[in-house]
Each structure stands twice: as C-alpha cells, then as structure tokens.
Amino acid sequence: MKIYGYLADQGLRAVFLLGAAYFLLLSLSNIAWLRLSSRRPRITRGRMVSVLVPARNEEKNLRACLDSLLDQSYSRYEIIVMDDQSTDATWQIADEYARQFSAKVRAVKGEELCEGWFGKTHAMQQLSRYARGEYLLFTDADTVHGPQSVAWAVTNMEAHRVDCVSGYVFQEINTIGERFIVPATYIMSAMVLPLWLITALPAPGLSFAVGQMILFRRSAFEAIGGYERVRGTISDDLAIARELKKSGFREVFLDIRRHVRCRMYDGYRASFSGVAKNIYDLARHRSVFFAAAVTLLVTFVVLPLVLLPIQILTGNPSAAGTLLCVGTFLLAWALVLYDRGLSWWTPFLYPVLFIHLLSMAWWGLGRAVTGHGVQWKGRTLR
Secondary structure (H helix, E strand, C coil): CHHHHHHHHHHHHHHHHHHHHHHHHHHHHHHHHHHHCCCCCCCCCCCCEEEEEEECCCCCCHHHHHHHHHCCCCCCEEEEEEECCCCCCHHHHHHHHHHHCCCCEEEEECCCCCCCCCHHHHHHHHHHHHCCCCEEEEECCCEEECCCHHHHHHHHHHHHCCCEEEEECEECCCCHHHHCCHHHHHHHHHHHCCCCHHHHCCCCCCCCCCCCEEEEEHHHHHHCCHHHHHCCCCCHHHHHHHHHHHCCCCEEEEECCCCEEECCCCCHHHHHHHHHHHHHHHHHHCHHHHHHHHHHHHHHHHHHHHHHHHHHHHCCCCHHHHHHHHHHHHHHHHHHHHHCCCCCCHHHHHHHHHHHHHHHHHHHHHHHHHCCCEEECCEEEC
C-alpha cells in the first residue's frame, strides 16, 4: 500500500510540474508574440474608417472617449456613437458632440431591443448599417484612445494581411477589489491559448478577440452577416472572431496597450458581475469547454495551493515538489501581468483571484442551469 501511495504521490507531482512548465512556456511565448508582432502606426491616410461606439448608460465615460477619438492622426475617419436606450445623460452628451463636431461625429438613437438579440450585439449591428467606411472599428464607450490608435489598427490590418485586428488594451485597475478579479481577463493567454497560432492556423477554435477595440474589414464583416450570427451571445467578441475563421477569414491578436486604455469595471461588485456574465455565457453555450476549464483551474492552480500547507505541516517530502509547481505557476502569472503593465505586487493576489474565478464559475453555472440569467446595465441576459 505504501508503494501505491508513493507512486500516486509521485504521479500527481509530475502532473503538477508538467502543467506549471506548460503555463510558463505558454506565457513566455505569448509575451514574445505581443512584444514583437505589433507594427508601428505608419499609415495615416487611406481607406475610410468608421469608428463605431455603442453606449448604454455611459455618461461618466463618453466625453473622454469621444475627446480622444476626435484627436487622431489618421485622416479619413468618421465617428458614430449610438445611444442604446440609456436611462442617464448618454444621449445628451452624444448629441452635444454631434452638434459641435458635425463634420466628424454622428449621434444616433438605438432601436428597441429585438427578440433573440442581446443589447450590445443589437447596437453594433445597427451601427454597422450607418457606417460608410471600408473598415469598421468597434470600440467601447469606456475606452480612451491615444492619437495613433486608428492609424495603428489600419497599419496592422494591412501589415498582417488579415480581416480582423484585436488585442489587449491597457486595463486601468483602481481598487483592490478590481485587482481580485480584473486580471482574470488574461487567463486565456496565460493558461489556454498560444496567441501566435491565431494567425498561423485556420482552426476556428484558435480564435480570440477583445471587444474594447476590434477592427473588421467591411467585406469580411458583411460576408458573415455581421453580429447577426452571434446575436444571442454575451461574449460577442470571441464568438464573432470564431465565426470569421469558420468562413475562411484571417485574424490577428496583438498588443494595443500603448494606444488604448480602459477601466472596464468600477469597483468590486461591477468587476464580479462583469466577469461572471461572460463565464455564464461560456456555461450556456460551450459546456464541454467550461467543464474542461474548471477542471484545469482546480487541478493545476487550486489543488497545489491546498496541498502545499498540508504537506508542509505533515512533513511530507513531496512538499518541495509542490512548492516548485506553485512557484513556477506564480512566475508565469507574474510575467504575464508584468508584461500587461500591472503593479508588481498584483500577481501575489492570485490565490484570491482564482478562488473568485471558481466561485464565479459555479455561480454562472447555477444561473445557466436554473434559467435565471444575469443582470447587466439594467437588462436581464438570459
């Protein structure tokens, strides 16, 4: 029995070490890709770009977003902002900018939400119908752009010869509660997806996009019917990227943090709800992937953290190996967050972050199974 226990212990340690080594190599390869693949914004004139901004209850953020978009080095672009049935002063702000900068900005009111659509996909589909550009650049109303963000997007579209460009913007994190949750947005590149394979291979499963800024070649966008295909999806950015690849179009995922910044969520509660709604969407539509992700999280992140203090207190000789696993994963996670510009001490919060992830996963699964849906910006997403 001792032999069997010893072999099981050694096997578990080997699994932990292999997992931690994989995460470290994946993180290093993704960091290298993000640092080396982006082209400098050299194209400042060319095809028309329609910058499309869906806005629902964004009175706190909209002015800063529009001010930054009005100050662009790219010469041929328009800004269309849509008030998506807001209950605050969003429309008044959008209309004010449209009147003051009528040569560049248009403000439109969104239609009533149609059955089968979620609010953001509905707004973005409407926006695309107003656009005149050959390029469609969707960006969230809580983003702030540097003066070369549009030129950067066009330059990289042409340099990489793709039909869709997206990437990581700089995430502003202002409270400790946000630090417990928001870094989870980097889980995909830290634990799951080699970003450089998105362009290299045509497989739809190797797709990723972040809707804070995403540029489409209009011909590709219209060829798949735009957001019609993903109208009932919360994670619309990831879903439309997958649909593009299914139809044979090419994508690239890059580093945008020098050109766009965003504070996604204002405080702990908003952060929890925001990330949880995306997990809920995963539980609804991709249950197998959801189960695999939770298993991966428990096996390679949570279980070693639980075992380590037990092994140390009981004098188990495997404690050194488990500590090596935990240290290797912490190193991988620290490198990812450092590369994204987060504070040096943020990676050390990772036990709390991953515990939050598990709780949000089970919460999302519960909402999906019971059919209760989730609340977001005054709407029930079900």
